[in-house]
Amino acid sequence: MQKLPSFLDFVTSNRIVISPFVRIAFDSVRGYHVLLHARAPSDIDDSRLAGTSRREIPANFPLVSIPKEALLSASSSSICNVLPEDEITSTAGLILAFMIERALGSQSPWAAYINLMPLCEASCVRYWPKEMLDGLEGSDVLDIFRAAESALEDMYRSIVMPFFVKNELVIRQLLGHVESRTSEWDDLISYDTFTGAASVVAARCFEIDSFIGFALCPVADLFNHSDREQVHFESLYEVCEYCGASNGCEHESAKLLQTLIESSETGSPDTAEQSDSETDKSMPDLSDSGSDSGSDSGSDMSSSNPDSNDSCEIVTNEAIKLPKMSIFEGKEIYNSYGPLSNAHLLVKYGFALRGNVNNYLLLDRQVRQCYRKYNILWNSTDSTTDLQNPVELKVDYCGRVNVHLWDRIAQLAQILVKEPIPSHKSLQRFNIKPNTVKRTRINITIVKLILEILHDREIRYTDPDVSSIFYEYLIQDLPTTADSTAIQKQFTAIIFADEKQMLERAINRCKIFLGPDNL
Structure with missing residues (x-):
């Protein structure tokens, strides 16, 4: 719990918004989780609450909003420039990024966030003692576990180790391991370190959009799972594949311009004139476009629209009744990790639900x-x-x-x-x-x-x-x-x-x- 103040400072500095309706809590059984923090809507200055009941959180109300720039992803990490292009949006790329950011310690921009996480998800069956694992014989759990272990071994052999071998000098310089070999380096590239990082990433990652792919999402990953969840994760998936922009960018404009040019070249003279006319009306002047122009556009959109597509959100499924007495504050708010069976939940997340309807x-x-x-x-x-x-x-x-x-x-x-x-x-x-x-x-x-x-x-x-x-x-x-x-x-x-x-x-x-x- 002593790590929470630093994390909340990280939340504030990265413009992550947590609704006053909820608060982050910790205990030895559930770890970090999110509880209902009862406050009447009249106490909260939010136009989206206008006309709603004074004793409930309305449906489709964002409880958490996380700017995409605050996410820990392969494309935003310290090694984004050396990761293979086809791994930038993959879970393998995210695992590698997480391993390096964790090794950077306090130098990582996500240090306060990473400090909330364990070295591995010890409750997952991979870390059970052999006698307890043998006790699952005959269940679906062991079949799924063995398949997952095989996939991890293949990822380590075909992606992770080749990456470290190819980029050893660059990564050692980044981490300050200037000597030829160190125990820290050997520990970083070990299979145990990889599988521990993989278990943490698998239990927390979200698929964000077509540009970022998979990422670790601060605060959103603190909501525990239920098959009767009250909230869900939202993120606009269809964005520019080159820069991640969600509301138009120079790549989109250039692609449209190229389409119009090709159309005019293959069409009739009338079609060509129409295309030129449409181009004059709808296409921006790309000669002046650049990072400054893009930044201004994004800034304006963000400031005018709190529900910007450049953010991920945890949103209520339906109206949530608030308790009438403060003594009832403490009801946990649940997300869903998907329609997963208990066997999958136990292998990937380290828990099972009695009476799981999935x-x-x-x-x-x-x-x-x-x-x-x-x-x-x-x-x-x-x-x-x-x-x-x-x-x-x-x-x-x-x-x-x-x-x-x-x-x-x-x-x-x-x-x-x-x-x-x-x-x-x-x-x-x-x-x-x-x-x-x-x-x-x-x-x-x-x-x-x-x-x-x-x-x-x-x-x-x-x-x-x-x-x-x-x-x-x-x-x-x-x-x-x-x-x-x-x-x-x-x-x-x-x-x-x-x-x-x-x-x-x-x-x-x-x-x-x-x-x-x-x-």
Whole structure:
């Protein structure tokens, strides 16, 4: 918490605006987070509150506004001039930029911001002890984790190390490592330093626009995640690809001028005269344009419009009621990191949510196994499904089958029973009220195959006979503390409770359709 005053000074000096409705807080469990700071709108001088209730924050109201120039990105970092052009907007470029800015210490313009961050996201499964990691065997978590680790190793080998080798002298001079080799340099380019930085960046970065790409966004990254969020992140994505301008620039004007010239050269004389006329009316004189002109234009826009497209914002989804008594100040305000399952949340962010409505269970491996069992080649059907993406083949939180899984199994059933594939109305009915689906031979075969796949998924667990209810009780019995082992046990129990519940719901859906005669 002692780092917060310096960060708030950084916020002020970089013209980041935090609404009086919210405040930044810290505790040992949640880390830095954002709380509702109850103040009546009448106490706040903001024209956007005119005509609203005195006891609520209106919908579409910006709680935080961050100028894009305050963001930590590859293009704004100390190494922007030596980064490969194709990495400027990528996560790899942002990770490299973050590694260097952190190594610069107090010399970095983002030092006070970086000081809020850990060396690594220790709650992510990558940093769990082996015995706790082994306890996740059979879950989707380990499949996603192994894929993420493989991607990190490839990034380090193909992008990060070649960058450091090529630019070693320049970076050592930037950091003051003038000797041929130092322990600081070896530590900076190590795989552990890279993966630690990658975990921090992955947990905090936002996609900003087509010019910046990915960036770290001060204050916006302090909002924790919920699947029932009250706010969202906004940033204008379509900007000039050369300079990032959002409201017209010399590049856009030059591109338009070139288009008009090409049009006049290929068109009729009348078209050419029209193009020249349009050029005279709409095109600025580029001979006088330059950085000064661009700066003046941006300054005018920013000063006249507080909701400038040159800023990112955290905006309310809908009206938020303010508490009537100050004793209730402290309600946390949540953002959403996306419709992510608990397995993805645990791998990337280091937490899981009980009852996550965005949960799903991956079944790609079991579907392929089913094809092998019936000696059908995986690519032998006319499928429009993206077969290389395991996320496409799944059941959701309610045990509903997604369209790609249904189509894949329907194609297998068609080969087995030689009947036409049913329309998606059968799937829709199956997911809403399974006993209303027509019990045709092809439908019965599809559902039996799905049930077979679900049972195959069930036996992946080390405790296939243990139901989700067991883990429900386990979650209630586990202590709620800041101890890392207790937290890891809690998240493990949540993962298994939710995955097994999804399986149970999907299996029950199949059994309702099939009835006792077809089981």
